[in-house]
Amino acid sequence: MPAQHEVDEARIRQQVDKIVEGIRGKDLKALEQVYAADVVSFDIEPPLQHVGIAAKLKNWTNVFTLFREVSYEVRDLKLTVGTDVAYGHCFGRLSGTLGDGTATSGTWVRATFGFRKIDDDWLIAHDQASVPIDMLSGKGVADLEP
Template sequence: MTSDIEQIHAVVTDVEAAMETKDVTRLLARYAADVVKYDLAPPLRHTGNDPEGLARWFAGFDGPVYYKVTDLEITAGEDVAFCHGLNRMSSTPTGSPEGFTLWFRMTAGLRKENGTWLITHEHTSTPFHMDGSFLAATDLTP
């Protein structure tokens, strides 16, 4: 039997794999139906799962979407947990001559439902320059 920490780590690893293969069904299986997300993209808050929107987003990239969670830290209780890490995403937008790499921050809350850990809250963000330009600091790396 695996520990809660190992099970949550497996959730994160499965999210990485689903992102790389653009597998909407596999990805959404790791999220609770009532998930609340504070994503990089507008609007300020997303609620619930949106398979059509996710499929459209994946379609905006040529080839895989490389996605890796680094520096992952997990804290788990009996039926709630949270984790945080630094995420790296790389891909090539459809029609673009070159790809991009973006590092961003992630915090996730999880809940154990019927013995399975599901992501119920996810917050991702990029820092921005505090010099008055308010430009996203997308050039940062750990």
């Protein structure tokens, strides 16, 4: 029988898989199931923070409005799992076909997740997506690949 740590890590990886599936399916109900009600998100679009599940789902609604077809890819997911908190980081790329029919290969971002074990479910309590900044120009560098 696997150790509890291994079980928890597998369950967290399943939650990340649910995010990918929810995005690909434009399924807000599925996405809602992976976030804590009081999630704090430092997303790539303003403002500096989005607080609560409604704000997080609004971000995904904006994405789904922009894209006719959308995909999400996760690369190099690393997790550190404790008894009731965990964190992870990876690279993520949102891509697909925009509403006007333009295909986009997307931009790789750095993604960080903070999980809390709530009622035996691992839910995202915090997430952050970012791109590096060119210090001289002050602009994001969005053409890097992992």
